[in-house]
Amino acid sequence: MAASVFETCSIACCANRTPNVVSWGRGNIIAFGTCNSVALYHPQERRVVDVLNGHTGRVNAVQWVHRKDNAPECHLISGGSDNQLLVWEAQNGKFIQSVECKGHTGPICAVDTTYMEDSKILVASSSSDSTVRLWLCSDNKEAECLHIVSFGSGFIMDVSLTVLPGTGVPILACGGDDSRVHLYVQSKGQFKKAMSLQGHEDWVRGVEWASAGGELLLASCSQDSLIRVWRLCAKSGTDACTEDDHTIIRMKEDIFEVKDREVSSVFAVSLETVLAGHENWVYGVHWQPPLYKDGKLQQPLSLLSASMDKTMILWAPEEGSGVWVEQVRVGEVGGNTLGFYGCQMSPDGSMIVAHAFHGALHLWCKDQDKEGEWRPGVIVSGHFNGVQDLSWDPEGEFILSVSSDQTTRLFTTWRKQDGKQATWHEISRPQIHGYDMQCLATVGRFQFVSGADEKVLRVFQAPRNFVENFANISGTSKERLLMSNDSANLPEGASTPALGLSNKAVFPGDLVPKSNEEEEQFNSKSDQYQESYFHPLKLTEPPPEDHLLQNTLWPEVQKLYGHGFEMFCLASDSTRTVVASACKASKAEHAAVLLWSTTTWRQLQMLSCHTLTVTQMGFSPDAQFLLAVSRDRTWSLWRRSQPTAESPEPLFSLHAHTGKNTAIHGRIIWSCDWSPDSKYFVTSSRDKKVIVWGPCRLECSEEHVLPVEIKPCSSVLDVGDSATAVSFCPVLCSGNSYLLAVGLECGKILLYKWRPGQEAARGGDWTHCGETDTSQSHALAVKRLRWRPKAGRAGREDSKRIGQSDRESDFEDESSWVQLASASVDHSVKIFNINKRSL
Numbered sequence: 001m002a003a004s005v006f007e008t009c010s011i012a013c014c015a016n017r018t019p020n021v022v023s024w025g026r027g028n029i030i031a032f033g034t035c036n037s038v039a040l041y042h043p044q045e046r047r048v049v050d051v052l053n054g055h056t057g058r059v060n061a062v063q064w065v066h067r068k069d070n071a072p073e074c075h076l077i078s079g080g081s082d083n084q085l086l087v088w089e090a091q092n093g094k095f096i097q098s099v100e101c102k103g104h105t106g107p108i109c110a111v112d113t114t115y116m117e118d119s120k121i122l123v124a125s126s127s128s129d130s131t132v133r134l135w136l137c138s139d140n141k142e143a144e145c146l147h148i149v150s151f152g153s154g155f156i157m158d159v160s161l162t163v164l165p166g167t168g169v170p171i172l173a174c175g176g177d178d179s180r181v182h183l184y185v186q187s188k189g190q191f192k193k194a195m196s197l198q199g200h201e202d203w204v205r206g207v208e209w210a211s212a213g214g215e216l217l218l219a220s221c222s223q224d225s226l227i228r229v230w231r232l233c234a235k236s237g238t239d240a241c242t243e244d245d246h247t248i249i250r251m252k253e254d255i256f257e258v259k260d261r262e263v264s265s266v267f268a269v270s271l272e273t274v275l276a277g278h279e280n281w282v283y284g285v286h287w288q289p290p291l292y293k294d295g296k297l298q299q300p301l302s303l304l305s306a307s308m309d310k311t312m313i314l315w316a317p318e319e320g321s322g323v324w325v326e327q328v329r330v331g332e333v334g335g336n337t338l339g340f341y342g343c344q345m346s347p348d349g350s351m352i353v354a355h356a357f358h359g360a361l362h363l364w365c366k367d368q369d370k371e372g373e374w375r376p377g378v379i380v381s382g383h384f385n386g387v388q389d390l391s392w393d394p395e396g397e398f399i400l401s402v403s404s405d406q407t408t409r410l411f412t413t414w415r416k417q418d419g420k421q422a423t424w425h426e427i428s429r430p431q432i433h434g435y436d437m438q439c440l441a442t443v444g445r446f447q448f449v450s451g452a453d454e455k456v457l458r459v460f461q462a463p464r465n466f467v468e469n470f471a472n473i474s475g476t477s478k479e480r481l482l483m484s485n486d487s488a489n490l491p492e493g494a495s496t497p498a499l500g501l502s503n504k505a506v507f508p509g510d511l512v513p514k515s516n517e518e519e520e521q522f523n524s525k526s527d528q529y530q531e532s533y534f535h536p537l538k539l540t541e542p543p544p545e546d547h548l549l550q551n552t553l554w555p556e557v558q559k560l561y562g563h564g565f566e567m568f569c570l571a572s573d574s575t576r577t578v579v580a581s582a583c584k585a586s587k588a589e590h591a592a593v594l595l596w597s598t599t600t601w602r603q604l605q606m607l608s609c610h611t612l613t614v615t616q617m618g619f620s621p622d623a624q625f626l627l628a629v630s631r632d633r634t635w636s637l638w639r640r641s642q643p644t645a646e647s648p649e650p651l652f653s654l655h656a657h658t659g660k661n662t663a664i665h666g667r668i669i670w671s672c673d674w675s676p677d678s679k680y681f682v683t684s685s686r687d688k689k690v691i692v693w694g695p696c697r698l699e700c701s702e703e704h705v706l707p708v709e710i711k712p713c714s715s716v717l718d719v720g721d722s723a724t725a726v727s728f729c730p731v732l733c734s735g736n737s738y739l740l741a742v743g744l745e746c747g748k749i750l751l752y753k754w755r756p757g758q759e760a761a762r763g764g765d766w767t768h769c770g771e772t773d774t775s776q777s778h779a780l781a782v783k784r785l786r787w788r789p790k791a792g793r794a795g796r797e798d799s800k801r802i803g804q805s806d807r808e809s810d811f812e813d814e815s816s817w818v819q820l821a822s823a824s825v826d827h828s829v830k831i832f833n834i835n836k837r838s839l
Contacts, residue, residue: 011382011829013048019158020284026347027073034059035059037053059078059081079111100143109157149174157175180197181200197254208286218231222281225279253270300316327372427470449570463493534553594606614628616669626638636654738753
């Protein structure tokens with residue numbers, strides 16, 4: 001299969017929660033580890049352009065191999081918890097895994113690399129097996145381990161490699177838990193210890209070399225909140241004589257000798273400066289990349305540092321005195337988060353990025369108009385743990401997702417004023433919880449129910465501030481959105497009390513600032529402490545992380561009690577009247593499905609049939625049936641009875657189910673979905689089988705005449721791996737065939753056409769239409785697949801309305817596209833565009 005039928009539209013992900021996991025290349029691409037993959041992010045296009053899958057454990061360290069001439073890199077190194085070091089090489093614009101370095105017996109935590117004179121790549125890697133290994137990677141795709149430096153029971157937190165000036169000899173700096181910086185120099189193929197630099201009083205967290213005018217500068221940062229800059233320079237023979245002159249006061253120098261091709265050189269290391277400004281552990285230091293000036297490559301004396309005190313500082317020497325001072329300080333305000341793990345700077349020095357304890361990337365851009373001012377920029381964001389469930393809004397304009405990182409996030413499209421293409425961004429974080437999130441169901445456009453690892457279901461409703469900002473960012477009419485919502489009594493926003501889990505509504509009256517007299521007369525003790533941290537925002541672009549944490553919550557309108565164990569799955573019907581919920585269960589009494597009314601939020605019914613956890617549920621598009629699949633390997637189908645005067649509320653009765661003898665699936669059924677015409681439903685299981693069942697409605701009959709028996713309508717499709725997610729496309733394909741997406745445990749997504757008919761017995765009813773390639777697939781199991789409720793690509797229809805269309809035929813073209821959203825344990829939410837004509 002030449003080209004993939006999948007076109008990746010958007011990837012929402014964030015950096016892993018480790019220090020050395022982000023690297024900004026000279027080609028202006030930010031590489032960062034996300035779960036077991038490396039994502040390549042383009043800050044100008046504001047999207048993830050590629051994902052490199054190859055590691056089988058978490059990626060902990062990523063580093064571009066910078067070229068001597070400052071051209072865009074063609075190699076990238078990554079190290080992970082699978083004890084492996086991978087070298088990626090650019091071929092035809094794509095990065096391909098070229099070399100694998102195996103040897104470490106513990107997770108790799110830091111890597112650095114440099115080109116040698118013969119264009120071989122020298123790599124240093126530090127691991128929690130208490131060793132630093134040096135590798136030489138040659139053009140013939142082979143890696144040789146040159147040397148192993150053992151640190152006994154100590155650990156090395158960071159490594160940095162460069163070449164000594166005027167020689168071809170590599171020098172390695174290691175910062176460790178003994179509060180020292182160790183320098184190693186290559187001699188006869190081995191790395192010999194040259195010296196240890198003392199001064200830090202706690203673990204050294206980061207080291208980085210920079211080459212400035214024939215000398216080297218080494219920056220080191222530590223948990224003692226200080227940064228030290230060391231200067232390394234070559235000593236000539238005459239310098240050595242002045243050593244004995246005690247009348248001159250100078251910094252203490254440490255000297256070591258290096259032999260290169262029988263020529264002996266002497267180098268001296270002295271302390272240049274100590275930078276104090278941070279109030280907590282300093283995790284990362286980074287020199288500004290070299291720039292071309294008058295045709296020569298020059299190293300700007302500018303150092304960036306990132307700390308757990310939630311700030312980044314840009315340091316530089318003052319022009320007159322040469323004293324190093326703080327030039328700029330940027331950071332995150334508010335929120336109950338920890339600080340930054342590391343920092344990077346763009347090749348031209350106009351943008352800086354930090355990655356935080358919760359994986360979020362923070363970007364600041366130099367303000368072109370105001371000298372010395374920096375402002376927050378828009379950057380990719382996503383979950384920092386497995387994504388468990390997702391749902392489109394009924395109009396297909398935004399996606400809600402829930403994750404084990406205890407958050408619910410909302411993604412939508414945004415088009416810049418001059419932007420050609422709409423890009424997807426997180427614009428709201430409706431729920432930040434204290435339990436791992438598990439499931440969600442949307443009830444109308446601006447209301448959803450979510451379940452976490454607790455026995456309570458929570459109902460959320462969008463505040464007015466969100467509706468207004470969503471209209472601004474997505475380019476829809478605010479009036480139209482507020483009309484569709486009961487806008488008269490909408491709260492302005494929401495905030496969480498200091499020790500609470502529930503988002504409390506904030507009304508416009510709560511936001512009125514108090515006068516001075518009122519301030520002085522506290523009615524009670526609690527009045528002294530401001531309860532609401534919410535500030536209404538007027539957004540025209542996606543908000544940065546600190547706004548997402550504080551100002552984009554949705555108020556919780558209801559709690560639903562009734563389950564005895566942690567929530568597992570949720571479903572809502574198309575008429576927005578009923579929500580079904582199920583919890584974890586090992587006995588039949590707990591495996592019942594509960595039905596709730598969305599008008600009163602009362603429990604309507606308890607549906608008992610299964611003996612173990614119900615894993616997924618789905619209402620048929622015509623809202624007449626509810627399907628449930630379970631860990632007990634069976635499914636049950638419930639039919640809605642017609643409301644009567646006595647019971648106006650909808651009630652469901654058991655219509656069909658499989659038992660021990662009739663269940664074709666031999667393992668847990670993970671997922672289920674309905675065909676768009678409500679005639680068939682599909683189930684997928686750990687036994688690698690996908691089966692379509694039906695018919696639930698007869699073609700020519702009246703609504704209430706039901707088929708006698710529901711049985712398999714398709715041949716059994718074996719997809720070769722545990723089928724963890726399945727979804728019917730709401731738009732039919734040519735020739736009355738149905739389009740299905742199947743998500744596998746290995747992370748792949750398969751597309752099939754299924755045509756009901758006589759060929760089922762011979763297996764000719766299934767047609768394989770395509771699958772995601774290695775870079776498009778998830779790295780771990782697919783948890784949920786959801787098609788956009790209508791044809792077309794989100795964010796494209798608006799541009800046609802605004803009149804940005806190039807050709808009239810574009811509008812007709814749009815109806816042949818469908819969009820598929822997928823959630824995975826690999827922390828990512830992906831959206832794919834699929835053109836039905838290419839199938």
